[in-house]
Amino acid sequence: MTSTAANRADTEALSRRVIRQLRSGIGPLFAALVLICIALSIASPEFLTTSTLTNIMVQVSVVGIAAVGGTFVIITSGIDLSVGSLVALTGMVAATVMAGSTPGAVGLGIAGLCVALAVGAAAGALNGLAVAWLRLVPFIVTLAMMAMARGLTLAISDGRTKFDFPNAFTAFGAKTVAGLPMPMIVMLVIFAIGHVLLRKTTFGHQVFAVGGNQEAARLAGIPVHRVVFLTYMLAGVTAAIAGIVLAGRLNSALPSAANGLELQVIAAVVIGGTSLAGGRGSIVGTFIGVVLIGVINVGLSLLGVNPFWTQFIQGGVIFAAVLLDALSQRRKQ
Amino acid sequence: MRHGLVYTSEDRKLEGLVLDASIEENIALSSLKALATGGFVSRARKRKLARDASTRFNVRSSSVLQVTGTLSGGNQQKVILGRATATEPAVIMLDEPTRGIDVGAKTEIYAHMVSMARAGAAVVMVSSELPELLGMSDRVLVMYRGSIVTEIARDNAHSEAVIQWATTGAGA
Numbered sequence: 001m002t003s004t005a006a007n008r009a010d011t012e013a014l015s016r017r018v019i020r021q022l023r024s025g026i027g028p029l030f031a032a033l034v035l036i037c038i039a040l041s042i043a044s045p046e047f048l049t050t051s052t053l054t055n056i057m058v059q060v061s062v063v064g065i066a067a068v069g070g071t072f073v074i075i076t077s078g079i080d081l082s083v084g085s086l087v088a089l090t091g092m093v094a095a096t097v098m099a100g101s102t103p104g105a106v107g108l109g110i111a112g113l114c115v116a117l118a119v120g121a122a123a124g125a126l127n128g129l130a131v132a133w134l135r136l137v138p139f140i141v142t143l144a145m146m147a148m149a150r151g152l153t154l155a156i157s158d159g160r161t162k163f164d165f166p167n168a169f170t171a172f173g174a175k176t177v178a179g180l181p182m183p184m185i186v187m188l189v190i191f192a193i194g195h196v197l198l199r200k201t202t203f204g205h206q207v208f209a210v211g212g213n214q215e216a217a218r219l220a221g222i223p224v225h226r227v228v229f230l231t232y233m234l235a236g237v238t239a240a241i242a243g244i245v246l247a248g249r250l251n252s253a254l255p256s257a258a259n260g261l262e263l264q265v266i267a268a269v270v271i272g273g274t275s276l277a278g279g280r281g282s283i284v285g286t287f288i289g290v291v292l293i294g295v296i297n298v299g300l301s302l303l304g305v306n307p308f309w310t311q312f313i314q315g316g317v318i319f320a321a322v323l324l325d326a327l328s329q330r331r332k333q
Numbered sequence: 334m335r336h337g338l339v340y341t342s343e344d345r346k347l348e349g350l351v352l353d354a355s356i357e358e359n360i361a362l363s364s365l366k367a368l369a370t371g372g373f374v375s376r377a378r379k380r381k382l383a384r385d386a387s388t389r390f391n392v393r394s395s396s397v398l399q400v401t402g403t404l405s406g407g408n409q410q411k412v413i414l415g416r417a418t419a420t421e422p423a424v425i426m427l428d429e430p431t432r433g434i435d436v437g438a439k440t441e442i443y444a445h446m447v448s449m450a451r452a453g454a455a456v457v458m459v460s461s462e463l464p465e466l467l468g469m470s471d472r473v474l475v476m477y478r479g480s481i482v483t484e485i486a487r488d489n490a491h492s493e494a495v496i497q498w499a500t501t502g503a504g505a
Binding site for chain 1 (some may be wrong): 339340342347349351354358363365366372373416420484
């Protein structure tokens, strides 16, 4: 084959792939998001305003940041149930380190940030160690971590809320830069880093291979254990960043913070087209999934729907997403 | 891998390929480090590696972006060989490389094994098919109940002798 013919064949294959993406991948998801946004802006004049839109981004930021790490774990066909508890634990540990500080205490603020990240990384590393090398079931390992991290949070706080942190710490949750709230900026940066890490790097390629066929990946010389370990550690780090943003935004650390957040993370990742069976998924999809959940929440409240129904409708959206994914998979086979 | 040894499994679908991924991704799997600078995989180098391997082994496909699950058994095996040889291994171990493959693809694979050996690699083929063993091998090692019982040089390797060793664990 000459190189021009090869190029043409690749271009054709690429355009076919784009069309396939639009048909089955994140295309319909994006279309659904746009349609819902159009419908909401017709139904409610308040929807399409800068303040509503940035408000949505701030509301989803904690789930969104944690969902970046969650996407990596789920692509390797793992699961991490501990992220909600880790968001609470990292915030609480930082609050404990910064106890009694003044708003101007830069050193203590930085210490709080570092400790939160270290705790998140360590807890994620424990998950990864147990799943990768001890070969324990991810569901159970992270369920145990979920209980331990929540228990630890309650124990070190004695069940009480801690508040008033240095500005150096709350900056990531409460500050605005050029009119944009920091939680939104942090989330977009983490999504951008996650996207590049997954699509462009050796590690990202390895994550897809391990999720697609672990045995083939091992025989091809990929360090499967190390890759799996790193995805859980990454999930711990993104949970810590989410914990920093949440504690900073509220200027307080609640022992019950981020309760059930892991389920929202998994929902966003799955709605975003990442397969729980592993091997397929994208950070862009997760981003759209996260925003879709946020838009539905805000939209329902703008429409004056009883908030008790919000959770019900969220559940329906998750079910629909999983169903669509399964149907498109079956059609392929 | 690090020591220049590669192995291809007898079970292509379960242990050989990431079936949901493209030919390109599958071929690149063992060479990711070589394709990367500072941890970032070069898309152009990956494409070139995949095209070269795909052309060398004559993989019949619309392009290197085709999903490997849609290829025939013979072409899937060629993709695996493309991946294995892309690392320029010193020893290559092929476990039943022609199982469930049509005759044309078998011939191609035999030819590649010969050229790999000519290029200086030690090619170890594991097979339960006598004709291909006798046709391909310089030396045949016969296993019986989990251990090697004899080594037969090419000139002495007749089907009766090999079968005798393989079924009884002893020579005539």
